Amino acid sequence: MPATSLADWLRAEPDEALAELLRTRRDLSTPPPSDTTVLATRAGTPGSVARACEDLDTATLAVLDALLVAGADAATVPVSEVRALVGRDVAGSLAKLRARVLVWGADDALRVPPAARDALGPFPAGLGAPSPALAATDVEARLAEAGEDERAVLTALAAGPPIGRTRDASFDVSLSDAATPVQKLLARGLLLRRDDQTVELPRELGLLLRGGVAFEPATLTEPELPVHPHRTDTVDETAAGEAMELLRQVESLLRSWSQLPPPVLKAGGLGVRELKKLAKDLDVDEPRATLLAELVVGAGLVADSENTTPEWVPTTLTDSWLASPAVQRWMTLAQAWLELPRLPGLAGGRDAKDKPIAPLSEELRRPLAPAGRRRVLAALAELPEGAGVKSVDELVQVLAWRAPRRGGRLRDETVRWTMAEATALGLVGLGGLTTGTRLLLDDDRAGAVEALHDALPTPVDHVLVQADLTVVAPGPLETDLAAAMAAVADVESAGHATVYRVTETSVRRALDTGRTADELHAMFRDKSATPVPQGLTYLIDDVARRHGRLRGGAAGSFLRCDDEALLAEVLAHPVAGEYDLRMIAPTVLISSAPLADVLEALRGAGFAPAAEGPDGRVVDLRPSGRRLPGRARTARARPGEPAVLSEEQATRIVSNLRAGDQAAARRRGSAVRAPGGGGKDTTATLDLLSRATLEQREVWIGFVDSRGTASQRVVRPLRVGGGVLEGANQERYPLHRITSAALVED
Template sequence: MSASSRSLADAIRAFDAQQLAVLLRARPDLTQPRPLDLSELIERLSARASTLRALDRLDAWHLLVAQAVAAWEGGGDPVDDKQLAAAMGLPDDVAAVDRALDGLRQLGLAWGSPVHLTQAARAAFGEHPGGLAAVSPTPLAPATIDEALRAVGEAGRAVLDRLVWGPPTGTVQRADRAVTRESAESTMDLLLAWGLLRPIGPDQVLLPREVALRLRGGRLVRQPVPTQVPAWQAPTSATGASLPASLVDRAAIGSAQELTSHVVAVLDDIAARTPRALATGGVPKREMGTFTRLVDDARLAEFVIGITRGAGLFTTRGGLLMPTTGLDDFLDLDAFARWLLVRDAWRSLTWWPADLDAAGRAPAEEMTGSSASSRAASQRAAGQRPTGQPESGAHGDAPTHPGLPTSAALREAAWDELVAATRGTAVVADSLAERLSWRHPAWLGVDWPGVARQLVREAEWLGLMAFGRTTGLLDATRSTPDPGFTAYGDRFVLQSDLTAVAPAPLDHDTAALIGVMANRESHGAAATYRFTPASLERALDAGWSVQDISEWLTTHNESGADAGLPAPLTSLLDDVARQHGKVRVMTLGAVVQLDDPATEASLLADPRAEDLGLIALAPGVLGAAAEPAELVAFLRQRGLAPVAQSSQGVQITTPPSRRAPAPARPVAPPPVDADALAAALLRRESTGLSPEQIVQALTRAYRDDLWVGVDWADDNGATHSHTMRVLSMGSGVVNLVRRAAGRLSLPVTRIIAVDIPASADAPSDAGKAPSDT
């Protein structure tokens, strides 16, 4: 950036392509929609909303330096880096201040040398940046201030101390009263008489800037912050320190597969029961108790429900909790792909534990205002309790706190910290909290220790951490090979104590079938099932015969088909079978009523009658094992016109699906290539096409069959950019084809710019601005 820049616009125009690309990556809101030229880019980054978003992204050190610059500029003097460092309490760390100033320039929040904050950035720190008033009309001399402080004594100093770090204004009755040093009768009279407080209204006083700085010892901030992110703390326990990385990663994969098995177990239970939801769409407390028994941990059960809903695998429909169509796709995935889906859902998860919400410490799901940065910058840097943040130990209403991040933002921030850490780094909650609070000082009202404990707990459930250390699963992506997830199997070990132990996670079909015959006892990927009289009776009720059960268990026995079943299991199965079925109840899927005996006979004689389970119950009445929808389809194929009715005689249609549509998920805008956009903006700045040159550029693109960038305005005046190829031109209209978006015809007058790539073959002067020479 040029040191001689006279404005922010000059400074940005002096950026090279690399600097401009860094700016665009650091402030992605500037790229949506794509700016047409540098003038539009400069206008956007000067706007208040974009500036506040940029301040929100500053770490504690850069935010403090920006606040200090704003406070310094309030005094009307040019910023000197050495004096600024001393005023921040860091006289020996001028280099760190210089680096921070360069960072602010690179982000478009400051420009020039000496440095100047942009107007929007300076305004973000409020009327009194750093808690300092503007320059006094008639400043008091240092000697006069010292004499006045001695005159007002400790009582007066106590009043001033309440204003010294801001805000510098206070309320005093009859502040504009006439008072002299001789006539002063109270401490407030002395403060007003000596000019240590200046009336600015009938009932308001101001602490002059020079007095505040004298009381502060010339400092702009109460206390400095670390110039770099705090290092990871050494763990208090050596657990896992001596373990090889491969063993830590194996433990992480075990945790990851256990979590996905919990997800499947919860979804299977929801699919089987479709329990009722609360009117708000939430899960009732009674149902949470059921899910807790499935996973054996209340906090984990909440997390599984939250992440499963977040992944779009179940939703609320018609007052019921129901799996979505995404469940079937999920079950088709292998173990690693299932975990990746769950991991990605976690990163954007908007759920947060209810007990933290109730305590007022959980992050709100929506930002409560875009002015969080201004309050954060001016109040936190001035040493105040930020507006809306409860006093220590108080519990407020979380959604009212300004500047609270979303749960997804917190998880993404934690993800960034874990990914940046060296593999095997020991991570404790206190250290993560310290790093997150330094990275995101604008996120107010967050109980960082409590949030960090929850995030570490979730990272361990996901396998991102194991034994208190980061794991190789942090590197896993959809393009990387499977890091070693155990493949789903269909074998288990039958034991003489009436249990079946699965040495590896069972595939969904096998787990579902053995779950009919036995009760699952253990929780996790590798499961233990116990056979009981009730469980075997449940299998017989489901239509399994003793022979079917024996053959299926023998087929899936890890010991092999020749090993047979353990004797205790065989005896139990025989005992249950002897008692089962003494009283018989016939199950019918549907009943058919007919008036024509010939039609009845033809239906029973149809080759498909056996598959449908058609039997004669009485003259003119047939029973069927098939569902009504299947039976209606069969009758229509026979040329009949059946009417489906309920048991009360009300006409019905096909029963609704037990799968709810997957909820719509927000679609993120496509990523912008910052390097390409920066190059295009600089190229456009140097060319500046006239209407004639636009026609020449389109002609060249047509002649050389080039893909070019085209910017145009629609009927509403909105601008668009797309990569296009010219198909034809004529009568003031150009016919184009957009890459992956179809054809488009535009009047040439609607085209704002044509960007021919620098790498185009057969370079031509067409479309370039004429040289000054």
């Protein structure tokens, strides 16, 4: 049967199949191809073929390998030959390959793009090149003559790859003079010499050693994924406990960095010393500290200050986040992690220059990371509700089988990192997805929040005060009580039951917030389910007795005057109340307002104040001119995955493809090309289009769209005017974009 070209195959495909192809292989639609020939050429490039193979499973890739072994990239191949190489039915895999146009043609004349050999490597199925010398011989008989040591070499090469490096390849000796197994095999013709140090196992012998098929049958079946059955509520409650622990650690991080922001490294990122300090302060390991830092920056809660001495500083979003309910805070972090275009797990490793990779540095940026996370979670979503994987390594094997060419060298590590991070976030519990995570993956954020709320234990309204000045919270505390405990005590150990310790420092901290000793006594008396020990009462009273004897305050400006009567006059004026003026000494007034504002108001009230500098001299505070705020540096956007092609967009592109094919097929006669490639002078084109309108004739046009993409159309003009050509199918073409035109002969 004569071979069918890929372009002809695509032209014969229905519009729905082409639209699905464009949505599956999204790179084919950017920019939109002008006709099927362009689409076929683009689909056959090595880069496009490699991208199309990324989502194929091992069994489907095996069929494509078998087609290459059979030579389908150079000539047509019957499906029976492919089936014999694979050793099983290949109809399902061929359907997937045809849908991606990695294979085309009837079953008795299959073809693959020549670029598939470049995309899949030089040794399809791990087999070597055929040997003409073995084609007309009894390969089994030759193999039977080989010794055990020779067969061991052949067996190792048969497993793939089929090449080996050895010094024995440089010797050309007869069988009687051969001393090593490789020399004997070369002499027998059972190995091919590629160069002085490389030998290759012939394809015929490789297939024979594999039992006549190109693949081990077990490798073509997806590995089983053993799971542990759990109750759904058990999974949800376990994950909810992890979520609450994460929130506590993020809160501690934000408060710590609010007080002492860590510096930004010159090359960007967080330094080793700062990471170790964070891990120690939060009592976590460094990978967990890295994840927390990446989360707060990814959620916008912390940002680079970008000043002369840049620091990682909490943003204004931090206060609103801390004031939000726990489930809303969790949702912010979970959504940030799902969309985070970075791999926190890379931190601590080495880059291409063997330098350590710092957290929050640019080296962690991976635009495809969100897609990788969702792929792992989607695999868990296929399990029954409540079921969890027994081993992460078994999940790694399953995902590697489903897409062995996706993810590069970090493919398996990304799965492990995703499981660890999802567990820390409370998205995964006991190896399985929570109810909230399943809803979140379906973009039901409200449902996910409600599911987490239901999984959390009911907040308790009491604590247990111990004689050793520790306070046990037997569960998550109510919001007000949690805030009070955070103010008056330090967390000693966290978990389902949090242990606080009250110290002199923590009591002083509570008094600094404005609470009084009586209020602290009342809080412990009302909220403790156990008697308040006398030691705690004495501690609070002792600290309160010494607290506040020395006081300090903030002032934006001051006024001083030796004339006490003048100061009394100022205090009596309404301007004193407006600008919060108060006397702290007989000759000194202070205000919380800036000095320039206070002086302007006093001058307006009839006084004549003057400003003085630190040395007592009069200074001029008048503004020196307008100032514009500095613009923050914006990071350059990095390319990520191509945008998802909508069904409507795919249909429109297919319609243009068909129009381009029609134009190429029906164009006859010489084209009238517009001067300057269709520039301002469109007289010739306008005359031809006007003639076609009067004669009711179809016209072939070439034009360039707004994105610079050239294409062709066959149009039946209805009207030409106002700088636009209107066709019978309501299409409109600006005349200045039409580059050439020709009448279509009947």
